[in-house]
Amino acid sequence: MRWTHRPEGSNWGDFGVDDELGRLNLLTGEKVLQGVAEVREGRSFCLSLPLDYPGGNALNRLRHPPRRFTAGRADKLNYNFELHRLNPSFTDVVSDDAVLLFTQYSTQWDALSHVGGLFDADGDGVAEPLYYNGWKAGEDIRGPEGHEDALEGVNATRLGIEKMAETAVSGRSVLVDLERHCGRERVLVDYARLQQIMQADGVVIEPGDMVCLYTGFADVILEMGREPDAARLESSCAVLDGRDPALLRWITDSGLSVLIADNYAVEAYPAREGQGCCAALPLHEHCLFKLGVHLGELWYLTELAQHLRTCGRNRFLLTAPPLRLPGAVGSPVSPVALV
Ligand code: UVW
Numbered sequence: 383m384r385w386t387h388r389p390e391g392s393n394w395g396d397f398g399v400d401d402e403l404g405r406l407n408l409l410t411g412e413k414v415l416q417g418v419a420e421v422r423e424g425r426s427f428c429l430s431l432p433l434d435y436p437g438g439n440a441l442n443r444l445r446h447p448p449r450r451f452t453a454g455r456a457d458k459l460n461y462n463f464e465l466h467r468l469n470p471s472f473t474d475v476v477s478d479d480a481v482l483l484f485t486q487y488s489t490q491w492d493a494l495s496h497v498g499g500l501f502d503a504d505g506d507g508v509a510e511p512l513y514y515n516g517w518k519a520g521e522d523i524r525g526p527e528g529h530e531d532a533l534e535g536v537n538a539t540r541l542g543i544e545k546m547a548e549t550a551v552s553g554r555s556v557l558v559d560l561e562r563h564c565g566r567e568r569v570l571v572d573y574a575r576l577q578q579i580m581q582a583d584g585v586v587i588e589p590g591d592m593v594c595l596y597t598g599f600a601d602v603i604l605e606m607g608r609e610p611d612a613a614r615l616e617s618s619c620a621v622l623d624g625r626d627p628a629l630l631r632w633i634t635d636s637g638l639s640v641l642i643a644d645n646y647a648v649e650a651y652p653a654r655e656g657q658g659c660c661a662a663l664p665l666h667e668h669c670l671f672k673l674g675v676h677l678g679e680l681w682y683l684t685e686l687a688q689h690l691r692t693c694g695r696n697r698f699l700l701t702a703p704p705l706r707l708p709g710a711v712g713s714p715v716s717p718v719a720l721v
């Protein structure tokens with residue numbers, strides 16, 4: 383047993399002592415059928431930004447836009463390469479490329495190995511760095527130590543994003559239209575405000591539902607045309623108040639399977655001071671570390687939200703597997719909504 387104590391408010395062990403999926407366990411065949419039942423018009427929506435947005439590194443100075451390269455072919459570039467150069471009887475023309483991609487730069491999933499916490503899980507009085515379900519930093523989620531090339535060292539042998547991909551991430555999703563009620567100014571949405579909005583719009587969330595929050599943030603990003611203004615972004619659109627205990631309790635009690643937003647971190651960012659020693663990003667801690675709830679960020683929900691508004695609906699079928707990239711702690715995603 384890796385741990386004898388679990389963090390207060392966590393569900394560690396509830397899905398099995400070796401579980402690596404967290405609340406994805408709630409995305410059952412029944413949830414897929416419930417999602418399929420929401421497909422009435424045969425319309426589909428792409429829920430991804432172009433992956434070179436937001437542009438620059440105004441949102442996170444450690445994350446940079448994708449860089450694409452043309453793959454080489456011996457001494458030639460494999461770009462508009464005419465195969466008759468190799469064999470005069472061939473008529474093919476071929477292009478091939480490679481990309482340096484920061485996995486969490488744009489529309490993305492956080493893996494459960496993305497954010498952990500310090501916790502004394504064996505009761506010896508010493509807090510150690512752990513991730514969801516007690517998987518250990520250093521042992522299960524390894525850094526670049528000991529590798530000559532640090533870029534090639536990071537490897538989540540547990541909780542890697544490929545675990546999420548293997549579930550196919552499909553089922554019923556519910557959209558909460560925060561933008562309709564909060565506009566485009568920065569508004570901290572606590573439990574009471576969220577309930578008010580959901581009640582006004584008749585939104586009901588059941589266990590296993592994938593919850594999407596539309597705030598308008600991705601529209602502001604798009605308006606900036608790849609030249610984001612950090613100050614404007616920090617004062618734009620609704621974010622969840624991760625310091626509201628009632629909101630975190632609601633995430634637990636609702637049984638939602640994953641939590642998604644079109645903004646940078648779902649919750650308020652830059653991080654705000656809490657009281658005493660606490661997580662900088664309390665909603666990240668609650669979801670990724672305690673409950674095994676994957677977070678989707680910087681999704682593009684605008685056209686879907688507008689359509690659902692027009693139709694007076696809030697449910698749809700969502701399919702959103704990340705890249706099946708072993709050991710990665712996050713992944714770009716091109717989610718698809720069907721209504
Ligand atoms: C932050 O780090 C603020 O968000 P994430 O890493 O989940 O994108």
